[in-house]
Amino acid sequence: MALDTFLLYLATWTLVALSPGPAVMFSMSQAARHGMRGAIAGTAGILLGHVIVFGAVAFGLAALLASYSGAVTTIRIAGALYLMYLGAKMLFAKPRDTEAVIVAPTPRAHGGLALQGLGVQLTNPKLLLFVLALLPQFIRPGYPLLLQLAIMLAVTVVIDGIALLAYAKLAAHGARALKGSRVLAGLERAFGGALIYFGLKLLVTRR
Secondary structure, X not given: OOHHHHHHHHHHHHHHXXXXXXXXXXXXXXXXXXXXXXXXXXXXXXXXXXXXXXXXXXXXXXXXXXXXXXXXXXXXXXXXXXXXXXXXXXXXXXXXXXOOOOOOOOHHHHHHHHHHHHHHHHOOHHHHHHHHHHHHHHOOOOOOHHHHHHHHHXXXXXXXXXXXXXXXXXXXXXXXXXXOOHHHHHHHHHHHHHHHHHHHHHHHOOO
């Protein structure tokens, strides 16, 4: 991959990563409720979703899927419902003791949070279609295709990981600062409401 192409992709994906969306809200919500360990677990699932999506693009599965509007619609509806389910869990969760510290997830819970993050990514057809439309713009003839995809995947994972954990860190700091305050419960419900909003937005979106 040419250096100018690499830098252009780096700048483009940095802007994408900094744009708040379902993945950002999910990571922040886990940080607010479980601390950074929960956010790291959830972010790991989100980044694994990138690996799967890029793999699908590399093997042409994404293009095949995108050609079937019924499949994309099914994924869109499933993704919307899943986001609303996660948001509702936070919105209607039993309030915790406001004097308690942020509960760190157990090792078993880590896997559950990672699977939730993976679910958020894989049920988002916008990600699949966006990546499918974006990557060809940076593919250059004369360079190995798989190497170019691998470089872009590495950039995507690193930049997204940094951005998501930075947002999560802000949420974790906010949760600690608000410990012992009813505002913390309101903050968690705000994240739950944001996930529901993104779910509803995805539900009404048309290709």
